[in-house]
Amino acid sequence: MSTASDDMPFLILTRAGFDDLVARIEQPGAVLMLNPGIASDTELARLREAGANVHVLSSPIDSAQQANLDAVLGRPAWVEHGAAALGPSAPPAEPERMPEERSRALHRRLAGAVGGVVGTFATHAFRRLSRLGQGGQMMLLPYFGFGNTGKLWIKGRVLDEVDFREQTQHDSSWHNLVALYRRLESDEVAGARVVARFQGQVLETQTDRGGYFSFEIVPAAPLSGGWHEVELELPDSATRDGQTVRAVAQASVPAATARFxxxxxxxxxxxxxxxxxxxxxxxxxxxxxxxxxxxxxxxxxxxxxxxxxxxxxxxxxxxxxxxxxxxxxxxxxxxxxxxxxxxxxxxxxxxxxxxxxxxxxxxxxxxxxxxxxxxxxxxxxxxxxxxxxxxxxxxxxxxxxxxxxxxxxxxxxxxxxxxxxxxxxxxxxxxxxxxxxxxxxxxxxxxxxxxxxxxxxxxxxxxxxxxxxxxxxxxxxxxxx
Known part of the structure; x- marks a missing residue:
């Protein structure tokens, strides 16, 4: 069990899950999030004395939300069930439609942050999440930029990632978790060439280690207030239909009427x-x-x-x-x-x-x-x-x-x-x-x-x-x- 303070937290829903997980903890540093009422104050104090970071939720997660997990995955994903699934009677499913190199890199990232049972559970949880995707491609993601009449600043990121599905008010807690996971576990692309075009100018840069890029653009003529569009492209990449990956960044310039x-x-x-x-x-x-x-x-x-x-x-x-x-x-x-x-x-x-x-x-x-x-x-x-x-x-x-x-x-x-x-x-x-x-x-x-x-x-x-x-x-x- 890793002792690092940034171990992924375990969400414990039931007394059975509490008993199962606590029996596996051998060293301090685990982060435990518990539904209220499943452990006594004495037990919680004992865990904290042993070095665990214990947090009791203010309100319980209801059973309906757990049923949503079963419906999406075919088996529960929370730690009490994930830990039980580590035995030979329930081998983890292999990832589908996942490029081998990407799969290995993400498994290393998950396992490297945590160890023992935590690392194993995280890897298995990722495998289940990965089955919900269809594989990735290069994505050019611009953020909102800003500037004044004589200069614009643009920032964005290049990812090797599946498209993010638009979420709705009807999405279950599990679908929200999957969407959040996909965003946080995005695969950045370092060293990618990015080209920007604005008012006839062509600028080029490369992404850094995190996949981020930025441009500072000096326009040929003073800019008016409002939103301005900067064309972006990845000249060395292509979409599935063979087209160059392109996007449009928007940058805001304050109106002349702005007082503050x-x-x-x-x-x-x-x-x-x-x-x-x-x-x-x-x-x-x-x-x-x-x-x-x-x-x-x-x-x-x-x-x-x-x-x-x-x-x-x-x-x-x-x-x-x-x-x-x-x-x-x-x-x-x-x-x-x-x-x-x-x-x-x-x-x-x-x-x-x-x-x-x-x-x-x-x-x-x-x-x-x-x-x-x-x-x-x-x-x-x-x-x-x-x-x-x-x-x-x-x-x-x-x-x-x-x-x-x-x-x-x-x-x-x-x-x-x-x-x-x-x-x-x-x-x-x-x-x-x-x-x-x-x-x-x-x-x-x-x-x-x-x-x-x-x-x-x-x-x-x-x-x-x-x-x-x-x-x-x-x-x-x-x-x-």
Whole structure:
């Protein structure tokens, strides 16, 4: 059993599964997620003393969800059943339609992150997941870019991967898990040539070790506000019908009418993820999709109001900065569209699946991305929006220290009632106020919108929309509950 802290977590649903798995654990370091009530406090304490990372879920996973697993796979995939299936009476199925080299590489990646029973279970689980695909091909995946009248920045990734099926609100928890797994376990292509074409210019670069590429394009003529398209292609690759792999990247340039920009966090600011608990966040992502995830109440109308500005037609640009991995770009864009939240460039994180539960450089990543955005708009002020759960207040205060004239307002959603955290926020509020900017601790979107209207950031008529949006979200959450 590996002792690494990034071992994949075991989800234990029943007492029988608990007894079976615990009997196999020989060394500390295992990550165990348990349905409530299947183990006593004494047993949990004993496991923790032995070095296991034990987490009891706040609510149980019901039996209907387990039935979905049986229907999809022909056998359960959770650890209590996966461990039992390791015996000779139930040999694992071999992967189908999986290129041999890709299969070996992924098996090594899974087994390398974990050992013993964990590694074996992970490998078998991957084999079952792989049967649901039809094999991969080269994929050119552009992200949203941005720029100003004289320069554009474009980023994307090249993958050797199966196409991602569009998810729906009717997808089961297992189908959501499979979709998440496919995105996180994407096969990057290093050293691939990528060509970009824009306004008659032809630029070329190569992907890095993670399969990522980027272009900084200086146009021949000044750009107008709005979205601009950059043609991309992989000259050394072809689709199944023999055509060159192509895609179109979109890059946003702020309108001339824009009065300020908005930079927002995503996790626990726009989208409820419980980011302060990485294991529960991973489970939430696995059990939901863009159709079923919950936005914070009123946030959609508030962001539309900020984008429209005081005149209602300002077209203030939106930017999203998050510690979520680039693998989740598609689902996050789908979420924004479905919720009617203004689209804008997403600055996400280059992150391997084995690191997803230990986001150690959260602050550095966000600060670097904000610095990159500010560098493109030296004459624009920004409204920064985040939450108090992690480091957003500290990051935004550091932005104020470095660029005191660039920050007009900071809105922080208060999600951490710890008195020590409140005291720390009070100190940051005082520091920011000394520069002439404001850091506002807001309990919800209606409070933030009321303050924004008083400060002339949004039109006062938009307050009714935010209140109405919050009421509709309340009804939706009550109905789902």
């Amino acid at each position: 920009g908005i930079i927002s966090d995503i996790d626990d600011t726009v989208l409820w993820t419980n980011v302060t608990n990485k294991l529960n966040m991973a489970l939430m992502l696995a059990r939901s999709n863009a159709h079923t995830r919950k936005p914070f109440k009123g946030v959609a109308a508030f962001y539309r109001a900020l984008s429209a500005g005081a005149s209602g037609q300002d077209e203030n640009p939106m930017f999203y900065v998050s510690s979520s991995p680039w693998h989740l770009f598609g689902p996050l864009v789908d979420f924004l569209r479905l919720q009617g939240i203004p689209l804008g460039p997403l600055m996400l994180r280059e992150l391997s699946p084995s690191q997803m539960l230990k986001l150690t450089s959260h602050g550095s990543h966000k600060l670097d991305k904000i610095e990159q955005i500010l560098g493109y708009y030296p004459d624009m002020q920004f409204v920064l929006i985040g939450d108090s759960g992690e480091q957003d207040p500290e990051i935004y205060t550091e932005v104020v220290r470095r660029h005191p004239k660039a920050v007009r307002m900071i809105y922080i959603r208060n999600v951490n009632p710890d008195p020590a955290r409140i005291d720390a926020l009070d100190r940051l509020i005082a520091e920011v106020s000394a520069t002439g900017a404001q850091l506002i601790l807001a309990p919800d979107s209606v409070f933030a919108a009321s303050h924004a209207a008083a400060e002339g950031l949004i039109h006062v008529d938009r307050l009714a929309d935010v209140r109405s949006d919050k009421r509709e979200d309340d009804k939706l959450i009550t109905t789902k509950a």
